Structures are given as structure tokens and as C-alpha cells.
Amino acid sequence: MQVEAFAAMKAGGPLESYRYDSGPLGAEEVDVRVTHCGICHTDVDIIDDHHGIGRFPAVAGHEAIGVVEAVGDGVDTARIKVGDRVGVGAIAGSCMRCTTCIAGRTQFCAHRDDTVLRGVGGGFARYVRASQWRHVQPIPDAIPSAEAAPLLCAGATVFAPILRYGVRPTDQVAVVGLGGLGHLAVQFLAKWGCEVTVISRSRNKEQDAYSLGATDFVASGTPGELEAAAGRFDFVLSTVTADLPWGDYLDTLRPGGTLCFVGVPPSSITVSAMNLLPNAKTIGSGIPGGIEDTRQMLAFAGRHDIRSQVQTYSLPDLDKALDSVREGSARYRAVLEL
Structure with a gap:
């Protein structure tokens, strides 16, 4: 699938429209059409290459909310199916075979798929792919999408x-x-x-x-x-x-x-x-929780009316939104609406 994304072509550069081919959908994978994506300080760190680990072009974004567009043959459609409103967060996949994954501590998997570290493939895009469907989280009906996005990393x-x-x-x-x-x-x-x-x-x-x-x-x-x-x-x-x-x-x-x-x-x-x-x-x-921690967090937030306080930005203002995070002026989270 051809994906339109919004990438920094060099460290500290403005974000530009960028297209890449996501390749065929794997058996355990899920494609999500992104409607909202939170902007985290880690996204700025990657775009500005503060730690020397940026891969350019860099498509950041790891707090994506959207609608399931396609699922692989190995996905349990009783839990994730086309049309569901879901989130793809900081961790988009893990091996599900190592001792930490088997113990339910998927956030510590040595082979975990950190969404923001992919180079291309982050959530500042029309679509984002989760490499393991179990990491795709259904969003409680009580939580609006813009307010749900920051929960996937910050929450x-x-x-x-x-x-x-x-x-x-x-x-x-x-x-x-x-x-x-x-x-x-x-x-x-x-x-x-x-x-x-x-x-x-x-x-x-x-x-x-x-x-x-x-x-x-x-x-x-x-x-x-x-x-x-x-x-x-x-x-x-x-x-x-x-x-x-x-x-x-x-x-x-x-x-x-x-x-x-x-x-x-x-x-x-x-x-x-x-x-x-x-x-x-x-x-x-602490780091973002694993699959079950995140599920419990979303359920707890929905049940207790916990909300991210957000400022929303449209695509033309994406660089402005990034600057608000750089300057620390966002009160309290910036969210991109696609």
C-alpha cells in the first residue's frame, strides 16, 4: 500500500509530504487509517536527532488513533476487526515468543517494534501499521479520539x-x-x-x-x-x-x-x-506499559473520566504544533488531526 506520511528529511527540518510503500500485509499485522496522532517530546527528539538515533527520512508519531482498515490472516477478528476504532501506541509489536513476552511483559521484549524509531512508519501519516495485532488497543467509547491519543504513550x-x-x-x-x-x-x-x-x-x-x-x-x-x-x-x-x-x-x-x-x-x-x-x-x-497494562489503563481512564487536556492542530499547522512541544508551551498535549 502507498502511504502518504509527513517526514523530516533531515535533522531539525520541516515536515514534508512523503510517500512510501508499506509492502504486503503480514499475517499478524494490522493497518490503521489514522484520524488523530498525539505529539510527544520523543517525536521532537527524533525529528531533531537529539540523541543521534534518528533515521531520515523520519516519520515520527507514536500516539495514533484511527480506524482498522485491514487485518492479516492471523489476526483474531473477535478482538480486532475492520472498522474498529483503535490505537497504535509507542510499541507496535513484540515477538510474543521470548520469556518476557510470555510473562506478559511485552514492553521489555528485546525485539519490540518501537513505532517512533522506525524511520518511516510512524503515526504522522494517513496510515500506520502495527506489526503485531495484540498491540492494537480498542478505544473505549467514552473517550474522544483527540483525548485518547496521548494516553497511548503519556498515559x-x-x-x-x-x-x-x-x-x-x-x-x-x-x-x-x-x-x-x-x-x-x-x-x-x-x-x-x-x-x-x-x-x-x-x-x-x-x-x-x-x-x-x-x-x-x-x-x-x-x-x-x-x-x-x-x-x-x-x-x-x-x-x-x-x-x-x-x-x-x-x-x-x-x-x-x-x-x-x-x-x-x-x-x-x-x-x-x-x-x-x-x-x-x-x-x-518506568516506560510505557505492555499490552495488558495499556488495556487496563484505557479501561480505567474510560471508567473514571480521565482525559488528556489537548490542543488540536490540522496538517498545515503541524510544524507549529511541533514548536509548541519544543518550547513546552502546549497545555498540556498537542494532537494532530488528519
């Missing part, structure tokens, strides 16, 4: 650690940063039953935090506020892409608490062993 990224680290409804938790990831994390944790504190440098987003379900707010740029939170939290989820005094954030944990990173700071994470050892604290991390 899956912040929800999976709640499961992995055993966060309890009785826990006191903190979310560091109120952006594309953080605004979803607050909603998930609040609906999970936790008391949620947002930690942000200034009070610019304080009212947003409360409207999303937070019960408290710490302005870390105000002298003494972060220090006053020492020993308060069972779990701290950092969603920021900034270097912060991580020892101070570990100090906000109760004994046995966990500081989990889902945002990627630009420099090494440096802490003293004495921030960890005396009270058996833990540093962890």
Missing part, C-alpha cells in the same frame, strides 16, 4: 509504574512537574484513591493541579517549601526533563518509599548512598 507511561511499584489507594504520593505526563499522572493517582501533591517550581499551575485532583501543592522554587515536605510521601513520580536536587526529593520519601523517573533529565542522576540506605528508599523508572 501508558505514568500508569504502568502505579501497577509495577504497587502504589496503594492509601498512599501519600507526589507528582513532580505538571505537564504532558504530569497532568495525566495526577488524574490517575487521584482516581486510584491517593492523596496527591503536585511539586512544581512556581505556583503558575497551582489551580490546574487542584482541578485535576491534587490535594496539595509544593512550589519547590520557594525557599523552604520542598524541605518542609521531608518524610511525607510513599511514592514520588518525576515527570520532568530537568536536573533537580534529587537528594532533596529522596528526602521527601517516607521509609521504604520510591522515587520513580518517567521524565528523562539531561544529566546523570546523582544521589548520596545516605539518601537511600538508612531508610531503605528506592530509585526506579
Whole structure:
């Protein structure tokens, strides 16, 4: 099939119409006609080649919502069929044979198909192909497509650690940063039953935090506020892409608490062993969840009215949308409508 996509032809270049042949449909594959695609900071990283792993032409996009156009012969049509509204997220396939896949931890498959790393084949296109049908997620009727798109990466990224680290409804938790990831994390944790504190440098987003379900707010740029939170939290989820005094954030944990990173700071994470050892604290991390984690996340979001707050852009404004992500001005997620 000939696919019209929108590609950066070189690092940092504008996106241009680009056509490629997707080849014959494999037995386990699914073609999805894209109607909406979220724009994640990772897409910008690939287009601008921040980490030296971009493949050009680069068709980014890994939060695609659309309609199933075709399915391979090996697809279980009781679960995925032509005409279904579905999502293809950060992981579009895995081998389904290795020990991690068999254990249900498909996100750790050494042969997983990361949608944004394909070169061509990302979601900024008229069609996107999932290489393994089990990774194609039906979208709950309650969630509009534009609001569903960011859930496939941002939502899956912040929800999976709640499961992995055993966060309890009785826990006191903190979310560091109120952006594309953080605004979803607050909603998930609040609906999970936790008391949620947002930690942000200034009070610019304080009212947003409360409207999303937070019960408290710490302005870390105000002298003494972060220090006053020492020993308060069972779990701290950092969603920021900034270097912060991580020892101070570990100090906000109760004994046995966990500081989990889902945002990627630009420099090494440096802490003293004495921030960890005396009270058996833990540093962890998270990536988008596997097939079942993502299914549970979507069901939970639909059931509890959890929504991405989005700004939508049409195709002529795609580069403008990318700039909003580069500048951090999107409030809180940019979504392309095709």
C-alpha cells in the first residue's frame, strides 16, 4: 500500500509530504487509517536527532488513533476487526515468543517494534501499521479520539509504574512537574484513591493541579517549601526533563518509599548512598506499559473520566504544533488531526 506520511528529511527540518510503500500485509499485522496522532517530546527528539538515533527520512508519531482498515490472516477478528476504532501506541509489536513476552511483559521484549524509531512508519501519516495485532488497543467509547491519543504513550507511561511499584489507594504520593505526563499522572493517582501533591517550581499551575485532583501543592522554587515536605510521601513520580536536587526529593520519601523517573533529565542522576540506605528508599523508572497494562489503563481512564487536556492542530499547522512541544508551551498535549 502507498502511504502518504509527513517526514523530516533531515535533522531539525520541516515536515514534508512523503510517500512510501508499506509492502504486503503480514499475517499478524494490522493497518490503521489514522484520524488523530498525539505529539510527544520523543517525536521532537527524533525529528531533531537529539540523541543521534534518528533515521531520515523520519516519520515520527507514536500516539495514533484511527480506524482498522485491514487485518492479516492471523489476526483474531473477535478482538480486532475492520472498522474498529483503535490505537497504535509507542510499541507496535513484540515477538510474543521470548520469556518476557510470555510473562506478559511485552514492553521489555528485546525485539519490540518501537513505532517512533522506525524511520518511516510512524503515526504522522494517513496510515500506520502495527506489526503485531495484540498491540492494537480498542478505544473505549467514552473517550474522544483527540483525548485518547496521548494516553497511548503519556498515559501508558505514568500508569504502568502505579501497577509495577504497587502504589496503594492509601498512599501519600507526589507528582513532580505538571505537564504532558504530569497532568495525566495526577488524574490517575487521584482516581486510584491517593492523596496527591503536585511539586512544581512556581505556583503558575497551582489551580490546574487542584482541578485535576491534587490535594496539595509544593512550589519547590520557594525557599523552604520542598524541605518542609521531608518524610511525607510513599511514592514520588518525576515527570520532568530537568536536573533537580534529587537528594532533596529522596528526602521527601517516607521509609521504604520510591522515587520513580518517567521524565528523562539531561544529566546523570546523582544521589548520596545516605539518601537511600538508612531508610531503605528506592530509585526506579518506568516506560510505557505492555499490552495488558495499556488495556487496563484505557479501561480505567474510560471508567473514571480521565482525559488528556489537548490542543488540536490540522496538517498545515503541524510544524507549529511541533514548536509548541519544543518550547513546552502546549497545555498540556498537542494532537494532530488528519
